[in-house]
Amino acid sequence: MRAKKPTGLSRKSVKTDRRTPRCCRLLQNGYSQKVYSCHGIEKLLRENLPAMWLAAMQQPDFRTLNDFRGVRMKAFMDELFETMIQKLIAEDRS
Numbered sequence: 605m606r607a608k609k610p611t612g613l614s615r616k617s618v619k620t621d622r623r624t625p626r627c628c629r630l631l632q633n634g635y636s637q638k639v640y641s642c643h644g645i646e647k648l649l650r651e652n653l654p655a656m657w658l659a660a661m662q663q664p665d666f667r668t669l670n671d672f673r674g675v676r677m678k679a680f681m682d683e684l685f686e687t688m689i690q691k692l693i694a695e696d697r698s
Contacts, residue, residue: 627672629658631681632688642666642673 633655634645646666648655673681 624672624676626658626660626662627664627669628677628684630655630664630669631673631677632685633658635685636688636692642669645669 630645630649634640634648637648637652639645639648643666646664646669649659649663650656677684
């Protein structure tokens, strides 16, 4: 007998939701390294050990990062980056 999937959840939506925090961290890390293009962030993920750790040793390509940035993060990216910088400044003062 085949097990039923939970209603309202598809495999694609679950995968996207798990990927959201990781992609957010990767973009923030790239921006903090003054790398703003998705191609540059992809290169950073191949060459930078802390970035590899943040990506959980996954290597998303530039299309994945760009789709995430354009679709999921478009509305609040500026606010998120500003908050991150303010927290870093506050930690530096402490």
